[in-house]
Amino acid sequence: MTAYAASPMTDRGPAGTMGRAVPGDDAWRDGRLLPSSPAPGYSGHRARYGPLPTPSLAALIAATSAVSLVGRGGAGFPVSRKLSALADAGRPPVLIVNWCEGDPTAVKDEALAHRSPHLVLDGVLALAGAARARRLIIACRAGSATAGRVGAAVAQRPEAGRCEVLSVPPRLVASEASSLVSLASGGGARPLGRLAPIWERGVDGAPTMVLNAETSAQLAVLAMLGPAGFATVGDPGEPGTAVLSVSGRVARPGTYEIPTGTAIGIPLLAAGAPGSGWALVGGLAGRWVEVERLGRTAFSGAALQAAGLSRGVGSIVVLGDGCLLVETAGILGYLARESAGRCGPCMFGLPAIAADLAALVAGDPAAPERLRRRLPVIDGRGGCAHPDGAVALAGSALAALSGPLRGHLDAHLRGGPCGARPVLSLGGS
Amino acid sequence: MARTATDLTLQWNPIDCRAFGLCAEELPEGIVLDEWGYPLLAAGPIPVRLLRRARAAAAACPVLALKLVARSRSAS
Numbered sequence: 001m002t003a004y005a006a007s008p009m010t011d012r013g014p015a016g017t018m019g020r021a022v023p024g025d026d027a028w029r030d031g032r033l034l035p036s037s038p039a040p041g042y043s044g045h046r047a048r049y050g051p052l053p054t055p056s057l058a059a060l061i062a063a064t065s066a067v068s069l070v071g072r073g074g075a076g077f078p079v080s081r082k083l084s085a086l087a088d089a090g091r092p093p094v095l096i097v098n099w100c101e102g103d104p105t106a107v108k109d110e111a112l113a114h115r116s117p118h119l120v121l122d123g124v125l126a127l128a129g130a131a132r133a134r135r136l137i138i139a140c141r142a143g144s145a146t147a148g149r150v151g152a153a154v155a156q157r158p159e160a161g162r163c164e165v166l167s168v169p170p171r172l173v174a175s176e177a178s179s180l181v182s183l184a185s186g187g188g189a190r191p192l193g194r195l196a197p198i199w200e201r202g203v204d205g206a207p208t209m210v211l212n213a214e215t216s217a218q219l220a221v222l223a224m225l226g227p228a229g230f231a232t233v234g235d236p237g238e239p240g241t242a243v244l245s246v247s248g249r250v251a252r253p254g255t256y257e258i259p260t261g262t263a264i265g266i267p268l269l270a271a272g273a274p275g276s277g278w279a280l281v282g283g284l285a286g287r288w289v290e291v292e293r294l295g296r297t298a299f300s301g302a303a304l305q306a307a308g309l310s311r312g313v314g315s316i317v318v319l320g321d322g323c324l325l326v327e328t329a330g331i332l333g334y335l336a337r338e339s340a341g342r343c344g345p346c347m348f349g350l351p352a353i354a355a356d357l358a359a360l361v362a363g364d365p366a367a368p369e370r371l372r373r374r375l376p377v378i379d380g381r382g383g384c385a386h387p388d389g390a391v392a393l394a395g396s397a398l399a400a401l402s403g404p405l406r407g408h409l410d411a412h413l414r415g416g417p418c419g420a421r422p423v424l425s426l427g428g429s
Numbered sequence: 430m431a432r433t434a435t436d437l438t439l440q441w442n443p444i445d446c447r448a449f450g451l452c453a454e455e456l457p458e459g460i461v462l463d464e465w466g467y468p469l470l471a472a473g474p475i476p477v478r479l480l481r482r483a484r485a486a487a488a489a490c491p492v493l494a495l496k497l498v499a500r501s502r503s504a505s
Contacts (some may be wrong), residue, residue, distance in 0.1 A: 343443035
């Protein structure tokens with residue numbers, strides 16, 4: 001793992017309403033969430049970052065709203081709105097940290113478990129105090145290195161008795177928010193559907209909030225520095241930092257913490273990515289984009305949206321000399337195998353479009369038409385967003401293949417497989 | 430002026446649905462089945478003239494995967 005700080009983060013500015021002076025050491029210099037030298041143990045963490053913040057829920061709502069903090073797990077939902085929903089519910093909520101790293105293109109949950117586990121725990125514990133949470137659940141993949149590190153970190157804390165570490169089956173959809181709610185309520189780790197919002201009725205019927213691990217760490221930093229201190233780095237419209245996972249055909253794969261608004265070319269350069277070709281942005285539910293264009297795009301919600309992209313899980317897979325069609329077909333096969341099998345359009349639709357893409361790799365001239373017919377039929381018709389992400393990825397691939405990569409698609413249609421090997425190695429359960 | 434649309438809509442639960450397809454037989458104007466037998470619902474409120482058959486479509490589902498709900502209650 002490599003930490004790459006595109007600009008120093010020592011200028012903390014005045015402490016905000018919640019913030020206070022943080023001990024003057026290296027804590028924020030080389031990365032807020034991913035310091036190059038992890039604090040040794042819990043006492044080392046406290047010595048570096050000061051006492052656990054104790055903000056009120058109203059202060060957290062105001063602070064997350066002031067810095068426009070959005071969730072880092074994929075959906076990009078404003079954190080202040082999730083917190084407001086908890087406040088409106090007026091009952092003790094259940095909080096879940098999603099530390100499962102569901103998407104295979106992301107490694108930031110692992111990096112956070114390795115380098116800043118206590119910062120992640122600080123965020124949810126500060127929130128648990130503010131919201132008077134009835135249960136606090138830390139969800140990790142069963143048997144993963146992250147689960148081991150998180151379990152050890154929890155055991156070091158004085159609040160260990162409050163934290164339940166939940167072991168989640170190693171399947172992609174098992175870490176979907178409502179799947180976690182189901183598992184934490186004693187059911188199976190499968191989606192519950194979108195008809196009953198979990199912020200009204202989640203675990204044990206209580207209002208429930210699921211926070212991605214990075215989101216929880218950002219919340220901790222925000223509670224420590226206050227909005228003004230938090231906003232001393234990054235894009236003014238959406239300040240702070242973000243953790244990117246860069247992988248694929250790059251010399252130095254790993255995690256890169258950057259101030260928001262940084263041109264994506266900078267972490268790509270740090271990772272040793274080639275200057276041309278294509279990249280997948282946002283995870284397996286992401287979009288394809290040409291590396292040249294991506295490099296000029298700033299990493300902020302607004303700039304990504306303007307480029308037709310979204311931050312998703314914050315990952316970038318660089319294709320290099322790989323084939324976008326072969327890669328997409330491989331991903332769709334994985335997403336089809338990873339369906340929870342609850343909803344027909346996903347259970348039958350994803351294998352169908354995976355087969356269509358495999359047929360297209362082999363040169364089937366009727367495959368594009370089948371895909372154009374099937375994709376809109378599947379979109380939005382599952383109980384969770386899993387099929388929607390698969391459809392979006394396939395659509396993005398078709399757009400590239402009928403645009404800039406038209407020549408390569410024609411080569412497949414004339415001669416079948418191009419011989420490129422997949423860049424991502426995806427297992428499947 | 431007579432109202433042409435109700436404030437009701439059909440809400441489909443894809444997790445419960447088992448593709449029996451009876452809903453589409455009751456309300457072919459508003460429900461078609463995809464290639465795997467799962468319903469695709471027409472968007473928007475149910476017209477007054479179809480309300481009775483929309484109720485029948487919901488009632489026909491053996492697993493109660495289709496419900497008639499007020500539009501404000503429907504999940505986005």
